Amino acid sequence: MAEPAAARSSPSPPTPESSYPQPNDLTGESPLGYLTDLRMTLAADLLAEPGASVGAVARRIGYADAFSFSAAFKRERGISPSNLSQPATV
Numbered sequence: 001m002a003e004p005a006a007a008r009s010s011p012s013p014p015t016p017e018s019s020y021p022q023p024n025d026l027t028g029e030s031p032l033g034y035l036t037d038l039r040m041t042l043a044a045d046l047l048a049e050p051g052a053s054v055g056a057v058a059r060r061i062g063y064a065d066a067f068s069f070s071a072a073f074k075r076e077r078g079i080s081p082s083n084l085s086q087p088a089t090v
Helices: 023-027 031-047 054-060 066-077
Strands: none
Touching: 031 054, 031 066, 054 066
């Protein structure tokens, strides 16, 4: 009896999606969620520096304006970024 065609053919080559671990497998969150968390962690570190302004930190981590950064930071961290910024020491 002849072998079915599917049994005779070799498996298709692996696709990039199946060959490598996916970001969700490594971090437990989506790529966008991971990037957002990374940016907010960096922002919190920058805001802890004396004299750091919310606007300057927003631009440094890639936000176009302080308003959108503040909204995203508060949504992710539950606190306003202006509450973390330290006044400049004299």
